[in-house]
Amino acid sequence: MDCNGYRQENHDQNLFPKPKVLVLEPPPVFIYHEDILSQKFHFLKAWDSPLPLDQFLTTHAHSVQAILSHGSCPVTTNTIRLLPSLGLIVTTSAGLDQIDLQECRRRGVSVAYAGSLFSADVADIAVGLLIDALRKISAGNRYVTQGLWANSGDFSLGSKLGGRKVGIVGLGSIGLEVGKRLEPFGCNILYCSRNKKSSVSYPYYSNVCELAANCEVLIICCELNDQTRHVINKEVLLALGKKGLIINVGRGAIIDEQEMVRCLMQGEIAGAGLDVFENEPHVPSELISLDNVVLSPHRAVHTEETLMALVDLVIGNLEAFFSNKPLLSPVLLDE
Numbered sequence: 001m002d003c004n005g006y007r008q009e010n011h012d013q014n015l016f017p018k019p020k021v022l023v024l025e026p027p028p029v030f031i032y033h034e035d036i037l038s039q040k041f042h043f044l045k046a047w048d049s050p051l052p053l054d055q056f057l058t059t060h061a062h063s064v065q066a067i068l069s070h071g072s073c074p075v076t077t078n079t080i081r082l083l084p085s086l087g088l089i090v091t092t093s094a095g096l097d098q099i100d101l102q103e104c105r106r107r108g109v110s111v112a113y114a115g116s117l118f119s120a121d122v123a124d125i126a127v128g129l130l131i132d133a134l135r136k137i138s139a140g141n142r143y144v145t146q147g148l149w150a151n152s153g154d155f156s157l158g159s160k161l162g163g164r165k166v167g168i169v170g171l172g173s174i175g176l177e178v179g180k181r182l183e184p185f186g187c188n189i190l191y192c193s194r195n196k197k198s199s200v201s202y203p204y205y206s207n208v209c210e211l212a213a214n215c216e217v218l219i220i221c222c223e224l225n226d227q228t229r230h231v232i233n234k235e236v237l238l239a240l241g242k243k244g245l246i247i248n249v250g251r252g253a254i255i256d257e258q259e260m261v262r263c264l265m266q267g268e269i270a271g272a273g274l275d276v277f278e279n280e281p282h283v284p285s286e287l288i289s290l291d292n293v294v295l296s297p298h299r300a301v302h303t304e305e306t307l308m309a310l311v312d313l314v315i316g317n318l319e320a321f322f323s324n325k326p327l328l329s330p331v332l333l334d335e
């Protein structure tokens, strides 16, 4: 060992090299906390390499046993096939639409995810977007900051939250948290999901169009899959009606975005609060110009606190995998 301990440290690393983990694109948890994560693992940064992705993957094919991924980073069949030693994908996301789960199942690759870690934070944003859209908080902010208050003094009225009939689409952990928050405001909750839930007494609709026809607000909390893609279509939006609001904290593609834009522009629905979009980070320009739409940059999931909890979960899952222990938050692929 030399006087600054360098050789000793190098020597230890040679004896116990850090496990290698592939990162295709850096998730927010990596951007904010790379220093902590890098103490435990050696990250292969595909996005940082001059090599085209396939060549990068081929170069590291036999040393990659685990991938760290996130909600807007596809893990495709091609990627999985180029990595014969792959045994685990840890996504920092609660949604799984970006991962080819069928290929994982076929290849026996395990998947770990964020589970319900973000549910409370996402529900907070859903309620925030709803209150903002109803009471025009962002529109009021623009009205004041653009100097219009002083000039005209006439800002249009918002509408009351209490007593509103709110339809939740997808009563999983996020939907339940949304319902829990809106009940004390005096909202009447209705819901639609794959199955009726015995744990709640909210009226259940098996059909989303019927739900829309019977409520004044639709809050989208379900996952994106083949059954839910564009499930909020023209028919559903028209059923929601001219006074209806739509809030989306699920995935952009659950709504037919083009149709929603048209309905908003033509007054077929009253407004929207959106954290997610079909083609992020692209947001249709029409939405940006509408005063009855509140926009948020897909950040419902992340607060400083949950990002720290996510660091622990990511490390816990990777450590479990590399020491042959059960994952902390596995996705049940056989379901």
Ligand SMILES: O=CC(=O)O
Residues within 6 Å of the ligand: 071, 092, 093, 094, 095, 096, 114, 118, 301
């Ligand atoms: O949208 C983010 C997530 O699915 O966690």
